[in-house]
Amino acid sequence: MNSKESISKKKIYLIGILTGVLLALSFPPIPLPLLSFVALVPLLYALDLKQYKKPFLLIYLTFFIYHGGANWWISSWRSETDPFLMISGFAVWLVHPFFFYIPFGFFLYFKRKFGLNTALWLLPFAWVGFEWFHSLGELAYPWLTVGYTQIYNRLWVQAADISGVWGLSFLIILINAILYKLILKFNSLQEEKNKFKIFISQKKTIGLSSALFLLIIVPMIYGGIRIPRFEHSKLLKENKTIRVGIIQPNIDPWKKWESNVIRQIRKHKLISDSLRHSVGKLDLVIWSETAIPFLNFEFNSDHKFSYIQDWIDSSDFSLLTGFADIYFYKDPKKASESAKPLLGDSSRIYDSYNSAIVINPTPYNTGTEIYRKMKLTPFGERVPYEELFQFAKKWVEWGVGISSWAFGQKQSVLQIKNDRADTKIGSIICIESIYPVFVRNFVSLDANILTVITNDGWYDFTVGPEQHYQIACMRAIETRRYIARCANTGVSGFITPTGNSLYKAPQYIPIGFTASVPLLNEKSFYVKYGDWLVYFCSGISVLFLFISFFRKSYN
Known part of the structure; x- marks a missing residue:
């Protein structure tokens, strides 16, 4: 990516909006689930630019694109469609992006209080808490939960029987956060010669890369174990x-x-x-x-x-x-x-x-x-x-x-x-x-x-x-x-x-x-214990919010 100091406001918006495009392209029925693993990186980069002072507008535009790209159909574009349905669908498109300021509001606040590194680690916790909160009450609309982007990734998605779709969202956001950490690490190196070689040999790079590898491969191994257990012909014989x-x-x-x-x-x-x-x-x-x-x-x-x-x-x-x-x-x-x-x-x-x-x-x-x-x-x-x-x-x-x-x-x-x-x-x-x-x-x-x-x-x-x-x-x-x-x-x-x-x-x-x-008759871990991950993530977010009240700004 370019030097952070040389990017115009127009390019900042384009970089941020790229996140909305990538999320929309990763959402079913488009079979491109891996795009969501990198989708948030452009927005994180844009929000990290010191010269940019209007994060609210950027976040709104990003998720306006995401909602429009994935949910444009809710107004029912048919000749018979009642005008109220069209108007309400468009109203949802206008209003829904505001909700996404909640997790990024937490992210920006934690960044100010604890620094970027800690804020990136906390983002998955805040995100899962937000998605769950967004599924409550009469205004609930959890249709665009990020975990759904992996539904065509059949091996990886089997982990949903442990934590529900929320666990998949947690992993996706964490993967994005680690990728951005790796980009920051690479850009921080001053050496011009053998920069990539130096980058991959550093302990922090090895640690983050190993974590990234495990986040992708462990759910796939789990899926490889679970799928044969629920093979249709086997279940027909046993039940x-x-x-x-x-x-x-x-x-x-x-x-x-x-x-x-x-x-x-x-x-x-x-x-x-x-x-x-x-x-x-x-x-x-x-x-x-x-x-x-x-x-x-x-x-x-x-x-x-x-x-x-x-x-x-x-x-x-x-x-x-x-x-x-x-x-x-x-x-x-x-x-x-x-x-x-x-x-x-x-x-x-x-x-x-x-x-x-x-x-x-x-x-x-x-x-x-x-x-x-x-x-x-x-x-x-x-x-x-x-x-x-x-x-x-x-x-x-x-x-x-x-x-x-x-x-x-x-x-x-x-x-x-x-x-x-x-x-x-x-x-x-x-x-x-x-x-x-x-x-x-x-x-x-x-x-x-x-x-x-x-x-x-x-x-x-x-x-x-x-x-x-x-x-x-x-x-x-x-x-x-x-x-x-x-x-x-x-x-x-x-x-x-x-x-x-x-x-x-x-x-x-x-x-x-x-x-x-x-x-x-068998009950999955998620059926037995419900939204345990949601409560844990929400608890972590609230804990750091409480701690932040006793801290001065990071810088």
Whole structure:
């Protein structure tokens, strides 16, 4: 790199923005994971320039590029797109980069108090604490967690079953910090002759290079050990299995709420019957998120679904499906803050939920198996903290679906029970799959298999649905569970505990497909101990923050 004293402000911005470009290029579905190992180096260099006094602007521009490059699709660039969705997507793009000032704010503060060397060592700790913090609350958006850049690096990524995706982020940031330390060391040498030879012979260079080598090679060795343990053919022999069918109906999401609901259900049934007749007995059939949309208040509040129950009894399998769930409060005084009066009868108070239900054959259908979505899409399904801003509720009354869903209150597994199967399922709905510890909780509740039901059809042939699918692959690795992913228009597929796909359906075609899925009981280290690394990293950051109060500036 050039001498720090000779770089113009324009070049400083270009150097910093290079970080955003490299991060975006390393994010799935682009298979360039190694770029994230060097992506932060340009920004660290730019922030280290003494003549540059506007780090906030540089950090914002860097992550504006990262968000735009990886998440440009969230505004749903389709002719049918509701203007609110476009505006909210663009608003997220404008606001989200501000959050990244948190880890770099810590970095710059620690640099001032402890010096650059210590600040670089502390950056991975601050970064992991930030990513975890960014996954909390109603404004949470951990989609761009840096660890996801390694999902195609199948050997290296297996370490996620120890610490979750946060551990991968920690290693990536640490690798970047060490690389920058090596660059600083090289640039500090005054010798013109044999500079590189002198550089590689120094103890500090050898130490840092050895650490760098271990950070890259040890996770790969670990992955090489773990992958054979979860080889699919081996798990089929060692465990009970269930035959699962996934139904991808390919219904236009912009029209499904206005078109004939019974006709949509009939389409799901026809694909299911065709699959059953071609492959034989099925234990479980999965329909996508809100596969049963809103028909009327009585139909959607009656969870018996007799129209479907008779068909299930004759087909002899269990059905897991998403549906628009209406719940009427018997006592209006116990209604939640999100509850609404029924139009035309204000005495009837209700909440609407984005839910999943299991309907077992009649002899086994002893109770209602419902899970109500607990993690709602910010601005898409609900305005964050709308109880504090009642006027904002109308912002999500856009042209499709039941807007402004209520939060589910209890995370629970669903019971699949019929003549051939008796197992527990963690039913993840849409964006819930991007929250590591939330998905981990289903396995802590003894789920033997995970499902993701979603509707990503809003985003057409953009990279969004594939990113969402790859994030589910990370959840499979963390929890060491099979994931059956059913999406209205795709991407649907079966994911193994190593993050590979048994089968992955093409997008935007109606299709049914099946696989035998082993039911696993073993719990990974991450499932047993959760976000232990996050608490450790946050504790280290807070400790040094406390120590800094008693120190003068480093210089």
